[in-house]
Amino acid sequence: MKSFLLRVITGMVVAALFSFYPNSSVNAALITKTLDANTRITPPGIIMATQGEIPMFKKGTVVTLDEYGNVLEGILADTINLPYESGTAAATLRKTSVAPPMMFIPYYVTDTKPKYRLLTFKEGNKVIFNAKGEVTRGTITNTNDSIEFNSVNHMQITSGEISFHDSGMVATCTLGKNTYLRPVGWQQLLTANFTNNTACSGLVEFKGKQPLELNEKGEVMKGTLNNKAQLLAAADGSSTKLYEAGTIVEFDEKGVVIKAEMMPKPE
Secondary structure (H helix, E strand, C coil), X not given: CHHHHHHHXXXXXXXXXXXXXXXXXXXXXXEEEECCXXXXXXCCCCCCCCHHHCCEECCCCEEEECCCCCEEEEEECCCEEEEECCCCHHXXXXXXCCCCCCCCCCCCCCCCCCCCCEEEECCCCEEEECCCCCEEEEEECCCCCEEECCCCCEEEEEEEEEEECXXXXXXXXXXXXXXXXXXXXXXXXXXXXXXXXXXXXXXXXXXXXXXXXXXXXXXXXXXXXXXXXXXXXXXXXXCXXXXXXXXXXXXXXXXXXXXXXXXXXXX
């Protein structure tokens, strides 16, 4: 019995020591460096690349590197195509918006093929990479890029800053063209914006060439209305308010409009 208790106590002491021991993978110090010349530096996750695929960072600016010398953050010296946040299949399924409960059986088709997802990031602007070497924040320059979310959903974006959630969903961008999207709280607005010739369940048309903010489910948190729209004044859907086209609307987590202002008129 004494031998058994001794082994238990010893095990507890060892476990306690390990719990306080520094974890190099978590606490590894980041390295900052000022570049003496325009320099190509590989992001994390790169095991093969042509020279032109390695981003070049600007002379005289500071880059942040991981413990292996891979770049995590820096100012681009050249415009270059780079992969962007892809998230994980599990995170995407977990956070994907689904229809309200009815006679509805959801199903998912997971494409296991690797996808070569690239956007063109602009020189002179900061890019931030995740641990997989994908850009999570930067400034894009092409005007006709399209981001695919799955086999039936994609969104056109245009030049400007862009960022992503961990799931791979866009967090902020400039919308490329007028697009129907679901705002937060859309379940309370299923038919509120039907017209004589358009019946899109819970969808509202947002204006292209304007900033857009989405949550991890792809629901609009802030955007500019392209048409008049009824939006929530109460989270339970008991009251709505009509907003004019050109109104920049911002929602709380329940989908209630907390801020609304008209777009500035062009000078």
